[in-house]
Amino acid sequence: FHHYIKRAGSEESQYVDLVEELYDCCSLDCVGQQLLKKAQSNVRRARQITLLHEKLSGETIKMKGDIKDISQEDVFTIVRTVKSEGIYxxxxxxxxxxxxxxTYICPGLPFVVHEYRSAGGTLKGYYININTPAEVFFLEKEKLNAYVWYVxxxxxxxxxxxxKARIIDAEILSGYCSRRLVGKDLYNYAxxxxxxxxxxxxxxxxxxxxxxxxxxxxxxxTL
Incomplete structure (x- = not known):
């Protein structure tokens, strides 16, 4: 959790620095869990969240939504309203x-669930994005806006x-693996x-x- 907590905010980053100095007399696993809870409790104060959807090509797509709920399991429910026409x-x-x-996101999990509904509430479909474990954090100067980042x-x-549920775009990931832009272990995990x-x-x-x-x-x- 070291990297995740360091990104959560300046206050949490200072806590990590202190723990690293005292690691000889502390259980790092226990302290890490407590710091993670602290970081996530701070994120719970946010009202909006920006998704930083980074592509393997290096492009980052930003999507902003309102935080509707955060469950006891730290699953964020994010709501966005569509403003334009087109095809999903x-x-x-x-x-x-x-x-x-x-959109449903849980810190540390390697997928994001998108649920699509009409303006009247009719369920249209689901799109599940496979990604690196999601990291949720906020910037000290933007405490009402959190961020989630993943690749x-x-x-x-x-x-x-x-x-039936079906997998799509597996060939794109395979192409990145063939060009050695994605490691075999990460490919197999995805x-x-x-x-x-x-x-x-x-x-x-x-x-x-x-x-x-x-x-x-x-x-x-267990995978």
């Missing part, structure tokens, strides 16, 4: 102004009504995460899923 990438569904996107590993899962989530969704008969439960159960699963 990956889903292939029509995008309409007024649609609502619920998109290209491979994703799509779930539409009356269709594939394992995607397959694990797909199998879980296939066992779930209902179209509607509970993303918070999905994230809670994933932490108990």
């Amino acid at each position: 990438d990956g889903l292939g569904l029509e995008k309409r102004p007024g649609d609502v996107i619920y 998109d590993l290209e491979i994703d899962i799509v779930r539409l009504k009356n269709e 594939i394992a995460v995607a397959n694990s989530l797909r199998k879980h969704l296939e066992r779930h008969a209902d179209f509607k899923i509970n993303p918070i439960n999905l994230m809670r159960n994933f932490t108990l699963r």
Whole structure:
């Protein structure tokens, strides 16, 4: 948790520096857990959050939303309202102004769940992004706005009504691996995460899923 806590804010960064100086007489695992709780409690004060969606190409896409809820398991529910028309990438569904996107993120987990609904609340579909473990933090001067950063590993899962969950864009990740821009271990891990989530969704008969439960159960699963 060292890197994650150092990014959480200047106050937490100072705590980490102090612990590093006293490591001879402290249990670093225990102290690390306490510092992590402290960092996450500070983030809970934020009202908005900016997603820093970094691509393997180096491009970073910024998406800002309102924090609707933070569960006991530290799953962030983020809400964004669509303002333009178009087609949702990956889903292939029509995008309409007024649609609502619920994004679920849990610090440390290697995936992000996007739930798409119409303005009237009708569920359209799910898009699960596979990524490096998400890091949530805030800047000291922007305490009402938190940030979440991760690196998109290209491979994703799509779930539409009356269709089975399916993995998409695996060939893009494979291409990065072939060019040695992504290590074999990371490639295998991303594939394992995607397959694990797909199998879980296939066992779930209902179209509607509970993303918070999905994230809670994933932490108990061994890949």
